[in-house]
Amino acid sequence: MLYCVEMDVAIPHGLDPDHVARLKADEKARAQDLQRQGKWLHLWRVAGRYANVSIFEVESHDELHDLLSGLPLFPFMTMRVRPLARHPSAIG
Numbered sequence: 001m002l003y004c005v006e007m008d009v010a011i012p013h014g015l016d017p018d019h020v021a022r023l024k025a026d027e028k029a030r031a032q033d034l035q036r037q038g039k040w041l042h043l044w045r046v047a048g049r050y051a052n053v054s055i056f057e058v059e060s061h062d063e064l065h066d067l068l069s070g071l072p073l074f075p076f077m078t079m080r081v082r083p084l085a086r087h088p089s090a091i092g
């Protein structure tokens with residue numbers, strides 16, 4: 001199942017900078033691991049915003065939820081999830 005997920009990141013200003021740096025490093029490692037596993041197919045920065053648009057391929061809503069809610073930055077992200085269906089005019 002394919003999903004388009006838009007993630008908006010809002011890290012509170014008062015957080016310890018070392019803690020934030022660690023969270024970002026952990027997030028990067030996890031994102032790259034999921035890409036290597038073939039579950040996080042696309043990861044694009046939204047120009048001008050601390051946000052991304054991503055495409056995930058997973059088995060179920062539950063798998064997607066587990067994966068997203070386990071991201072290190074999850075507590076600081078607002079997510080918009082859209083399930084994708086095949087477009088009848090798509091040639092690919």
Ligand SMILES: O=C(O)C[C@H]1C=CC(=O)O1
Nearest residue numbers: 009027028031051052073
């Ligand atoms: O920077 C972001 O968009 C948030 C998050 C998603 C992947 C990652 O490495 O960080």
